[in-house]
Amino acid sequence: MSPGTGATLGLLAASVDAKAVAEIGTGCGVSGIHLLHGMRPDGVLTTVDSEPEHQQFARQAFRFSGFASNRARFIPGRALDVLPRLADSGYDLVFCDGDRLEVMDYLAESLRLLRPGGLVVFEGAFANGRTVDSGPQPTEVLRLRELLRAVRESQELVPSLLPVGDGLLCAVKR
Numbered sequence: 001m002s003p004g005t006g007a008t009l010g011l012l013a014a015s016v017d018a019k020a021v022a023e024i025g026t027g028c029g030v031s032g033i034h035l036l037h038g039m040r041p042d043g044v045l046t047t048v049d050s051e052p053e054h055q056q057f058a059r060q061a062f063r064f065s066g067f068a069s070n071r072a073r074f075i076p077g078r079a080l081d082v083l084p085r086l087a088d089s090g091y092d093l094v095f096c097d098g099d100r101l102e103v104m105d106y107l108a109e110s111l112r113l114l115r116p117g118g119l120v121v122f123e124g125a126f127a128n129g130r131t132v133d134s135g136p137q138p139t140e141v142l143r144l145r146e147l148l149r150a151v152r153e154s155q156e157l158v159p160s161l162l163p164v165g166d167g168l169l170c171a172v173k174r
Contacts, residue, residue: 001123005165006034009095009121012170013038016119018092023047024079024106025097029058031123032072033065035095046073046091048082048098083109091115097123100140103147111156114173120157122147125167 009031013021018039023032026049036045049055055074062072075082079098083106094110096103103122110120125131130141131148148169151159157171 001030001034002165005123005168006030008162008164008168009034010038012119012121013043013093016092016117019043020091021045021093021095022083022086022091022110022113023095023097024083025049026051026054026058026074027097028054029061031095031097032058033061033067035093036062036065036067036071044071044073046075046086048075048077048079050076050078052076080105080109083113086113088112089115091118093119093121095121095123100124100127101143103143104150107147107150111173116173118173120171120173122169123166125161125169126163128166131167 013035019042021035021039023035023045026032026047032045032047055076059074080102091113092115094113096106098106114120125144125148127141127144130137131144151157151169151171156174159171162168162170
């Protein structure tokens with residue numbers, strides 16, 4: 001994740017005064033650190049990843065960054081198995097950086113999870129320029145195109161595509 005993308009994530013979390021954030025794809029914790037910096041001091045990040053070792057790295061990174069252990073909740077497992085167990089309208093922001101083949105399902109779950117005025121953010125919306133390339137594309141790029149179209153056409157969302165990093169697709173739930 002580029003420094004600009006990280007700074008933008010922190011800004012977006014602060015802009016919705018985030019107390020509860022769900023993250024799909026813990027990775028090594030970089031995005032989580034930026035989200036935590038932007039969240040309220042009493043906010044909790046719920047982060048989901050199918051790789052337990054990723055969550056161990058992130059746990060250490062959060063601790064080294066000075067965040068108390070109660071600021072993050074780590075849930076191991078496949079996002080589409082975990083997300084249905086999270087509270088309806090219980091989140092201020094949902095950050096999606098998981099399997100690109102599942103982005104449409106992430107969008108549906110995000111709409112359920114977000115409170116009105118909440119924000120969904122998808123990382124990698126440009127797919128290194130492939131979402132606008134007219135040539136044949138792999139399935140993951142076709143899914144991203146489908147996501148971009150669905151978010152743009154949704155009456156339930158106010159979207160914006162931010163040209164930071166590999167593209168952040170953001171949308172506020174009405």
